[in-house]
Amino acid sequence: MLDERPAVGAAALPDGSAGTRPIHTIVIIGAGQAGGWAAQTLRSEGFTGRLVLVGEEMHPPHERPPLSKAVLSGAALPATTWLMKPDAFSALGVEWRPGTQVQRIDRTARQVLLSDGTAQPYDKLILCTGGRARQLDAPGADRVQLHTLRTIEDAQALAPTLAPGRSVVVVGGGWIGLEVAATARQQGADVVVVETQSRLCERTVPAEISDYLLALHSAQGTRVLLGTGVRGFARAEDGRSEVLLADGSVLACDTIVLGIGLVPNDELAREAGLACDGGVRVDAQCRTSDPDILAAGDVAVAPNPWAGRSLRLESWQNAQEQGMAAARSALGQAVDYQPLPWFWSDQYGMNLQIYGMxxxxxxxxxxxxxxxxxxxxxxxxxxxxxxxxxxxxxxxxxxxxxxxxxxxxxxxxxxxxxxxxxxxx
Ligand SMILES: Cc1cc2nc3c(=O)[nH]c(=O)nc-3n(C[C@H](O)[C@H](O)[C@H](O)COP(=O)(O)OP(=O)(O)OC[C@H]3O[C@@H](n4cnc5c(N)ncnc54)[C@H](O)[C@@H]3O)c2cc1C
Known part of the structure; x- marks a missing residue:
């Protein structure tokens, strides 16, 4: 089924022939930050065909950084994270399918199968499925409530537990863990951060910055336990939660938050036979191993000359810029997306920024x-x-x-x- 509106783009045929195929319908999977920017860019670049944005979440495209900062502390409402004002979003003329999951990509029929039982044909497909918070499969994990932080609902569930007199154990001393720890301290909670590695944010920053972060959190009264593993969880007789540490000690607390990384949502791509390697592999044009399917944001593994290798960039900058690049590439424009990585984090009013690797x-x-x-x-x-x-x-x-x-x-x-x-x- 093709839309009757005129096609406004053309794609080179996959057989390499000089012919082009008109683009009537573009489907974007994932209405997060990358998906939202892809939709907006397709329209701003003049695509007037059918544009379908399928998103598992009930919220319109939004940004996540405030979820561990102003939204978590209650200083900002969740709606402040929306990428576009409602009028601007409606003006895009996007067929937005909230609360709908894409369950399968049928590359032969060039359609996606949705959780509402319908099939949605595409000429170009853009995967912006992001990732989900990693869970910890340790003994006793089913006996306590383990918070993670990825969605607006996660922030809303966690926020009321961060209060004066409450105790919080954050498992994981990476960016999300440290931002949650900072917000929790600012809300008056007692906080312990447990990190397996010997320093904070070991994967992403050099030792000097790990030391700086340790000093910052310690000065704010957060206890940081480095080189400390978690062997399980338990529920105490008084109803509080317990984090069982590898050295045999026990941390009793009211709230446990896991900040132990992200699992890319690349299952759809893998099942469809697209090349994946800890995420969906794309080139500098944001194309997957199927030239009619592109990917952007947290789920995409792209070559990065600044890193000298292919990697996933889990950052606000990348979600926006790669989403835009994928949209332009889908329309057949020349795209060479090789960004200088930029990341920031806000903790206790301190703003840390990183350029490059x-x-x-x-x-x-x-x-x-x-x-x-x-x-x-x-x-x-x-x-x-x-x-x-x-x-x-x-x-x-x-x-x-x-x-x-x-x-x-x-x-x-x-x-x-x-x-x-x-x-x-
Ligand atoms: C709490 C938090 C704080 C952060 N703070 C910072 C920061 O300070 N600085 C910074 O640079 N970066 C920060 N980031 C990282 C940044 O927010 C992410 O890199 C960015 O959100 C990634 O955008 P995305 O569109 O790739 O993924 P997402 O925004 O996660 O969007 C993916 C969407 O796809 C949907 N989806 C997945 N599978 C399907 C399916 N099969 N069908 C339909 N829909 C599907 C998901 O439900 C989701 O809505 C933070 C992230 C979090 C979680």
């Missing part, structure tokens, strides 16, 4: 004094800045981004000197 091989140059609460660490190969991280240093980091993208050697003495304006570098 620091590695242990990089030389570190520091600008500013850690004691002042605002400094930047630059990571260099030779005299070329490859990455930069810093708390409360947004302005310096904006210049750092330019330095990284320009790939020009810098005078490292001047780089380290806060008296030298970044604009002069």
């Amino acid at each position: 620091p590695t242990p091989a990089h030389r570190v140059v520091q600008r500013g004094d850690a004691a002042s609460g605002s400094f930047v660490l630059f990571y260099l190969a030779g005299d070329v800045v490859q990455a930069a991280i810093g708390p409360n240093a947004a302005r310096v980091l904006r210049f750092a981004r330019r330095l990284i993208e320009q790939r020009k050697p810098v005078d490292t003495e001047r780089l380290a000197d806060p008296a030298t304006p970044m604009s002069k570098l």
